Amino acid sequence: MDYQLIKSKRKTISVELKDGEVVVRAPNRMPKRDINAFVEKHADWILRQQEKRRAEQQQLAAVEKLSEAELAGLYEQAKAVIPDRVRYYADLLGVDYGRITIRCQKTRWGSCSAKKNLNFNCLLMLTPPGVIDSVVAHEVCHLVEMNHSDRFYALVTRICPDYRRCNRWLKDNGRLLMARVSDDPKSLPPEAIPLSGELGEDQ
Numbered sequence: 177m178d179y180q181l182i183k184s185k186r187k188t189i190s191v192e193l194k195d196g197e198v199v200v201r202a203p204n205r206m207p208k209r210d211i212n213a214f215v216e217k218h219a220d221w222i223l224r225q226q227e228k229r230r231a232e233q234q235q236l237a238a239v240e241k242l243s244e245a246e247l248a249g250l251y252e253q254a255k256a257v258i259p260d261r262v263r264y265y266a267d268l269l270g271v272d273y274g275r276i277t278i279r280c281q282k283t284r285w286g287s288c289s290a291k292k293n294l295n296f297n298c299l300l301m302l303t304p305p306g307v308i309d310s311v312v313a314h315e316v317c318h319l320v321e322m323n324h325s326d327r328f329y330a331l332v333t334r335i336c337p338d339y340r341r342c343n344r345w346l347k348d349n350g351r352l353l354m355a356r357v358s359d360d361p362k363s364l365p366p367e368a369i370p371l372s373g374e375l376g377e378d379q
């Protein structure tokens with residue numbers, strides 16, 4: 177089996193898949209023979225993961241793209257829904273916020289900048305009940321804690337008790353939703369095109 181080998185000062189050996197390629201991280205002094213044996217031992221797992229990834233890629237490629245009109249509709253819907261939810265959670269925490277921007281993005285559900293501006297993905301309008309609130313609650317909590325510390329998550333789950341379930345849903349299904357947006361930005365409604373360069377923190 178082919179693999180990329182990265183040797184370092186680490187004490188243990190590990191294998192992972194990166195973009196479908198097998199990457200092995202091993203201690204500097206580990207003999208090639210032992211590394212090969214390790215890879216062989218995990219060959220079944222590696223092949224299973226590669227197969228899973230192929231299936232995922234096929235699924236993503238087969239996803240039906242949203243039309244410009246559909247995206248524009250989601251954008252309008254998000255503009256009507258999200259600011260109210262932001263106000264609700266911000267009031268709950270007694271915090272101020274800056275600008276709210278709705279965008280169509282393929283990588284983020286929301287973000288919060290150091291200037292307290294909030295950014296949300298219009299694709300949230302396609303998620304099941306509860307998920308919009310969980311993302312809004314997450315970003316609003318960043319107005320209090322600009323990090324992902326235990327304190328931050330304690331705050332999020334306090335104001336949004338359903339947070340974990342909703343976050344799980346996004347992790348499991350979010351990529352398929354984002355794949356519904358064409359890679360060609362020209363197919364997006366102009367007002368929903370993501371602006372670049374604003375620093376925020378990912379969710």
Ligand SMILES: [Zn+2]
Nearest residue numbers: 314377378379
């Ligand atoms: Zn965050």
